[in-house]
Structure formats: structure tokens, C-alpha cells
Amino acid sequence: MRTRRAVILGLGGVVGSVAFMLGLGALRTRDVAPTDPLLPLPVTAMDWTLTNHRGATVTPADWIGRPVMAFFGFTFCPDVCPTTLIDISDWLEALGPDADRLNVVLISVDPERDTPAVLADYLSNFDPRIVGLTGSLSEVQKAAAGFRAMFEKLPRDGDYTMNHTAGVFLHHADGRFASIIDFHEDRRFAIAKIRRILT
Numbered sequence: 001m002r003t004r005r006a007v008i009l010g011l012g013g014v015v016g017s018v019a020f021m022l023g024l025g026a027l028r029t030r031d032v033a034p035t036d037p038l039l040p041l042p043v044t045a046m047d048w049t050l051t052n053h054r055g056a057t058v059t060p061a062d063w064i065g066r067p068v069m070a071f072f073g074f075t076f077c078p079d080v081c082p083t084t085l086i087d088i089s090d091w092l093e094a095l096g097p098d099a100d101r102l103n104v105v106l107i108s109v110d111p112e113r114d115t116p117a118v119l120a121d122y123l124s125n126f127d128p129r130i131v132g133l134t135g136s137l138s139e140v141q142k143a144a145a146g147f148r149a150m151f152e153k154l155p156r157d158g159d160y161t162m163n164h165t166a167g168v169f170l171h172h173a174d175g176r177f178a179s180i181i182d183f184h185e186d187r188r189f190a191i192a193k194i195r196r197i198l199t
Contacts (some may be wrong), residue, residue, distance in 0.1 A: 043175035046146035053132035074110035
């Protein structure tokens with residue numbers, strides 16, 4: 001089993017991640033109108049069906065009643081994804097028992113390789129409260145569209161990598177979009193944003 005350090009240092013290469021589009025990364029703490037076409041939908045307006053790393057079916061309705069922290073990534077990602085998952089694990093630890101009230105998910109943008117079993121092995125390196133989701137390409141695309149996230153497959157050295165939106169999406173327990181934690185955002189601000197969706 002790989003350690004967290006091995007996940008980062010043992011994977012070579014560089015993958016470019018898509019920066020937040022249209023000013024999403026500039027959002028900090030204020031709530032925004034869910035009807036804005038450039039911003040993530042409320043969870044209640046999303047429509048997708050995915051499978052978690054334990055083999056159970058998950059839909060947006062399963063998240064209602066608990067705040068959501070969602071991140072798009074993939075297990076073959078050499079830098080952004082493991083770094084973000086280590087950050088998330090650190091935030092959850094800092095939140096203490098309050099972290100148990102969150103839905104924390106990694107939605108794979110590489111369903112071709114990221115089966116539930118692969119996700120389970122990968123996520124064993126991070127906080128156990130992080131749930132991996134995968135499914136058909138069309139369902140992943142529907143999930144990404146709901147969050148206004150982007151991803152694309154890029155050929156590389158006879159294989160491929162995935163370019164994807166980096167950042168962590170936060171939604172309130174009732175499904176309303178709250179804010180985004182940017183990649184490499186200062187820990188103090190990240191934890192403050194999460195606490196706001198827990199209140």
C-alpha cells in the first residue's frame with residue numbers, strides 16, 4: 001500500500017490542470033444565487049448516478065442533509081490530485097468531530113481506469129472519510145456539468161492523462177452552492193470556508 005508521500009513522489013510526469021473558469025476561483029465566502037449559469041448548480045438540481053469505491057450507487061439526493069465537499073480528479077494524477085487529497089485530509093483532521101458531518105467526495109474524471117476497486121486502493125492513502133465516485137463517462141460528464149467543472153483526455157507518450165478543473169467545491173446541507181477552495185489556498189481560509197457550511 002502506498003503512503004501519502006509515495007503517492008506524490010512516486011508518480012512521475014506533469015499534468016496540467018484546468019484553472020477555474022470565469023472567475024469561479026475568485027469566490028471566497030459569500031453565498032451566490034443558484035440560478036447563475038456560470039456557477040455550480042445546487043445539489044438538488046443535479047442529475048447523475050455514480051458508484052462509490054465500496055460499490056454502492058450514489059445520487060445527488062443522497063447528499064441532501066449534509067454539507068458537501070467535492071473534488072474532481074483521478075488516481076493516475078501525479079501532482080494536483082494527491083496534493084489536494086492530502087490537503088483535504090489535513091482539513092478534516094483540523095475540523096475534528098465536525099468533519100464527520102460532511103459528505104467528502106473525489107469524483108473521478110478517468111472512469112476508464114478508475115474502477116471502484118482502484119479508487120478504494122488509492123483512497124486508502126488518505127482520510128477514510130473521503131469517498132471515491134466513478135461511473136460511465138456520460139454520468140461523470142453529467143456530474144461535471146452540474147458543478148460547472150471541465151475535464152478532457154490528453155494523449156501522452158503512448159498513453160493518456162486527464163486535464164481537469166482543480167479546486168474543491170463546497171455546498172450547504174440543503175444543497176445550495178457555497179464557495180470554492182482554490183488549489184493551494186491558504187489552510188486558514190480553507191478551513192474557515194468549510195466551517196461556514198457546517199454552521
